[in-house]
Amino acid sequence: MSQERNTEEQIIAAAKKIFSTKGLAGARMQDIADEAGINKAMLHYYYRSKEKLFEIVFTEALDKLLDRLSNVINANMPLQDKIRAIIKNYIEGLIENPQLPLFVLNELQQQPELLVKQFKTKPNFPNIQQFLMEIAVAGEKGIIKKVSPLQLMLNILSMCVFPFAAKPLLKGVTGIDEVQFKLLIEERKQFVADFVLAAITP
Amino acid sequence: MSQERNTEEQIIAAAKKIFSTKGLAGARMQDIADEAGINKAMLHYYYRSKEKLFEIVFTEALDKLLDRLSNVINANMPLQDKIRAIIKNYIEGLIENPQLPLFVLNELQQQPELLVKQFKTKPNFPNIQQFLMEIAVAGEKGIIKKVSPLQLMLNILSMCVFPFAAKPLLKGVTGIDEVQFKLLIEERKQFVADFVLAAITP
DNA sequence: CTTTGCATTAACCAAATGGTTAAACTGAAT
DNA sequence: ATTCAGTTTAACCATTTGGTTAATGCAAAG
Numbered sequence: 001m002s003q004e005r006n007t008e009e010q011i012i013a014a015a016k017k018i019f020s021t022k023g024l025a026g027a028r029m030q031d032i033a034d035e036a037g038i039n040k041a042m043l044h045y046y047y048r049s050k051e052k053l054f055e056i057v058f059t060e061a062l063d064k065l066l067d068r069l070s071n072v073i074n075a076n077m078p079l080q081d082k083i084r085a086i087i088k089n090y091i092e093g094l095i096e097n098p099q100l101p102l103f104v105l106n107e108l109q110q111q112p113e114l115l116v117k118q119f120k121t122k123p124n125f126p127n128i129q130q131f132l133m134e135i136a137v138a139g140e141k142g143i144i145k146k147v148s149p150l151q152l153m154l155n156i157l158s159m160c161v162f163p164f165a166a167k168p169l170l171k172g173v174t175g176i177d178e179v180q181f182k183l184l185i186e187e188r189k190q191f192v193a194d195f196v197l198a199a200i201t202p
Numbered sequence: 203m204s205q206e207r208n209t210e211e212q213i214i215a216a217a218k219k220i221f222s223t224k225g226l227a228g229a230r231m232q233d234i235a236d237e238a239g240i241n242k243a244m245l246h247y248y249y250r251s252k253e254k255l256f257e258i259v260f261t262e263a264l265d266k267l268l269d270r271l272s273n274v275i276n277a278n279m280p281l282q283d284k285i286r287a288i289i290k291n292y293i294e295g296l297i298e299n300p301q302l303p304l305f306v307l308n309e310l311q312q313q314p315e316l317l318v319k320q321f322k323t324k325p326n327f328p329n330i331q332q333f334l335m336e337i338a339v340a341g342e343k344g345i346i347k348k349v350s351p352l353q354l355m356l357n358i359l360s361m362c363v364f365p366f367a368a369k370p371l372l373k374g375v376t377g378i379d380e381v382q383f384k385l386l387i388e389e390r391k392q393f394v395a396d397f398v399l400a401a402i403t404p
Numbered sequence: 405c406t407t408t409g410c411a412t413t414a415a416c417c418a419a420a421t422g423g424t425t426a427a428a429c430t431g432a433a434t
Numbered sequence: 435a436t437t438c439a440g441t442t443t444a445a446c447c448a449t450t451t452g453g454t455t456a457a458t459g460c461a462a463a464g
């Protein structure tokens with residue numbers, strides 16, 4: 001009985017929320033239990049330890065970030081269109097999970113091994129090499145300027161992700177509120193795409 | 203006697219190192235004491251509490267980030283040159299403090315009030331409005347394309363800062379090592395500047 | 405030499421925290 | 435109705451952690 005939702009799922013949902021806002025070190029098991037509306041002991045009953053629970057949540061988060069890339073990065077379409085698609089797709093994904101990047105980036109800096117673990121269990125990460133090659137080839141063909149593929153990809157990613165990571169700073173420095181922030185992000189899908197294409201069009 | 207360096211300074215240096223790598227929640231007072239080579243009680247003797255110590259370190263870090271911007275952002279030179287200067291200057295600053303952005307961004311998300319506090323005590327933060335106006339004017343004059351000044355500034359900042367925040371991810375995904383990473387960053391000063399100018403040149 | 409004021413340390417403390425345990429509850433199968 | 439398995443809870447435990455205290459060290463002033 002109790003809640004209609006499965007307890008395990010509720011725990012994961014709660015853990016996701018708490019971990020992604022407070023981080024591994026800052027999260028308290030009690031917080032997660034409260035958020036899930038259950039007893040603290042349940043957490044250990046279903047998931048042995050804080051670390052185990054964290055790993056599940058983190059892996060899923062990182063997975064979501066990488067999957068979002070994979071979907072478009074190796075699609076079969078002209079490079080320019082693909083770049084537009086990547087940017088649109090990625091920003092839209094981040095709108096749904098605004099605090100994901102900072103969470104993942106931060107935990108990854110403190111435990112880089114987590115990435116290795118991810119690759120071992122989920123080898124379906126985006127085929128970046130192929131995408132980089134595509135950029136190089138397009139450069140040779142004169143479809144776009146000759147540019148360092150890695151640098152270009154880094155630029156694209158940077159412009160998509162950074163605003164979400166810097167949200168509080170951005171709000172504080174410019175004085176914009178939540179509504180304006182969302183508007184800014186919405187505009188950004190178009191702006192960044194135009195920006196990148198303008199930069200690499202010969 | 204003891205060490206030649208002032209104890210207070212040693213504490214701050216140690217706290218800076220520990221806080222910026224582990225964050226407020228993850229840092230242990232004992233770690234800081236060990237790093238400084240002193241007794242834990244000394245930390246409380248000189249700085250009342252963990253929070254007080256953290257605030258000093260954090261404020262200094264944020265200050266450094268913002269100051270670095272201020273220096274160039276309102277200089278008196280052609281916009282194109284200024285953009286080049288900002289990018290070069292900012293990336294060089296980050297090379298010296300690679301983990302600063304993630305530290306500041308992360309703590310800022312968990313306690314946005316820290317920004318307000320900063321503004322109260324240090325009103326010398328970069329005059330962004332003026333810079334944005336400059337971009338708008340340059341757009342009107344046809345010196346650069348007409349673009350959203352805020353979006354442009356965000357793009358520039360993103361491309362400078364993000365690679366440092368995403369360092370472990372970048373290393374893990376591309377397989378590059380520390381040397382190659384530094385090379386990549388070094389190249390980036392030029393690349394990002396060219397990229398931006400190409401994007402906004404009419 | 406003694407005093408004085410700051411610096412330093414070891415020992416200690418209370419609260420918080422991750423984790424455990426044993427008992428109680430629940431609903432289905434016998 | 436009883437049993438039985440999985441679920442849930444309250445109470446408890448050991449360790450960690452931020453913080454305190456009382457005693458000691460020590461260099462300069464008297």
